Amino acid sequence: SYVLTQPPSVSVAPGKTARITCGGNNIGSKSVHWYQQKPGQAPVLVISYGFDRPSGIPERFSGSNSGNTATLTISRVEAGDEADYYCQVWDSSSDHWVFGGGTKLTVL
Amino acid sequence: EVQLLESGGGLVQPGGSLRLSCAASGFSFRSYAMNWVRQAPGKGLEWVSVISGHGDNTYYADSVKGRFTISRDNSKNTLFLQMNGLRAEDTAVYYCAKSYNVVAEYFDYWGQGTLVTVSS
Numbered sequence: 001s002y003v004l005t006q007p008p009s010v011s012v013a014p015g016k017t018a019r020i021t022c023g024g025n026n027i028g029s030k031s032v033h034w035y036q037q038k039p040g041q042a043p044v045l046v047i048s049y050g051f052d053r054p055s056g057i058p059e060r061f062s063g064s065n066s067g068n069t070a071t072l073t074i075s076r077v078e079a080g081d082e083a084d085y086y087c088q089v090w091d092s093s094s095d096h097w098v099f100g101g102g103t104k105l106t107v108l
Numbered sequence: 109e110v111q112l113l114e115s116g117g118g119l120v121q122p123g124g125s126l127r128l129s130c131a132a133s134g135f136s137f138r139s140y141a142m143n144w145v146r147q148a149p150g151k152g153l154e155w156v157s158v159i160s161g162h163g164d165n166t167y168y169a170d171s172v173k174g175r176f177t178i179s180r181d182n183s184k185n186t187l188f189l190q191m192n193g194l195r196a197e198d199t200a201v202y203y204c205a206k207s208y209n210v211v212a213e214y215f216d217y218w219g220q221g222t223l224v225t226v227s228s
Contacts, residue, residue: 001170031214033214033215035153035215037153041220042203042218042219042220042221043145043153043203043215043218044218045214045215045216048208048214049214054216084152086152086153088155088214088215090212092212095167095211096155096167096169096170097143097155097158098155099145099152099153099154099155100152101152102152102153
């Protein structure tokens with residue numbers, strides 16, 4: 001089965017740039033989606049198809065995807081960005097959705 | 109405004125059954141695939157199942173296949189998850205989530221979840 005690997009945690013100072021990676025075999029050939037989940041809340045889509053931002057998501061959120069790594073980049077990080085972030089792909093070989101293990105973003 | 113409201117969670121003994129419901133509003137329910145995703149306490153997201161708009165295609169995570177059944181009633185704008193043979197490891201908050209379009213599209217709306225606890 002397809003596996004997505006994320007770092008458990010990323011820490012960044014306010015105003016700096018956070019990069020959260022999502023590793024998978026040839027993930028660059030897949031559509032990657034990213035979700036933000038704050039404590040006690042349901043997940044929220046922040047990036048679809050690797051780099052598209054839904055309406056209402058700040059331009060500070062961006063994504064890229066190439067080779068074996070997809071990356072969610074958050075520029076000018078704010079305290080309100082502190083959350084868990086999950087990557088997701090559809091594995092067409094098994095007809096399963098797959099989530100990464102999640103990355104806890106801490107704003108120092 | 110899209111709204112998804114889960115219900116049916118609760119405490120159940122190992123081996124027991126539970127049926128979750130997700131009442132949808134604010135969109136043409138029959139036109140979209142729908143999903144169940146769960147999250148065990150303190151853990152990450154785990155996809156459980158997806159059903160196509162007309163209900164003719166269903167897919168399950170290996171961890172629940174043969175025990176859980178996803179279904180929908182498009183006349184009542186409601187999604188269901190029948191859970192049988194429940195195990196302690198099924199304890200989680202269960203979210204319903206709307207697909208952007210078809211089965212393999214991202215989840216654009218989520219409900220607030222319903223807690224299922226499997227314990228004796």
